[in-house]
Amino acid sequence: MILAILSVVSGLFSVAGKIFEWLYAVKMVDAGRVQERLDALNEQVRDAQIAVAAREAVRAATVRDGVSIDERDPFLRD
Numbered sequence: 652m653i654l655a656i657l658s659v660v661s662g663l664f665s666v667a668g669k670i671f672e673w674l675y676a677v678k679m680v681d682a683g684r685v686q687e688r689l690d691a692l693n694e695q696v697r698d699a700q701i702a703v704a705a706r707e708a709v710r711a712a713t714v715r716d717g718v719s720i721d722e723r724d725p726f727l728r729d
């Protein structure tokens with residue numbers, strides 16, 4: 652009788668352990684997805700910073716050299 656109870660309890664603990672392993676795996680997958688999105692956003696921020704720096708460099712060069720920019724330029728946004 653006690654042996655049967657111990658085997659049932661052991662089985663329950665085994666099932667609970669498997670459930671916790673599965674939950675941990677799911678959380679790790681979610682964490683990987685979040686990290687991937689964060690890396691993509693950081694790359695977009697770096698690209699935007701490079702674009703802004705290039706734009707400011709062109710703006711400074713035009714002011715320094717006295718060159719005027721065509722106001723009909725479709726890429727001009729100010």
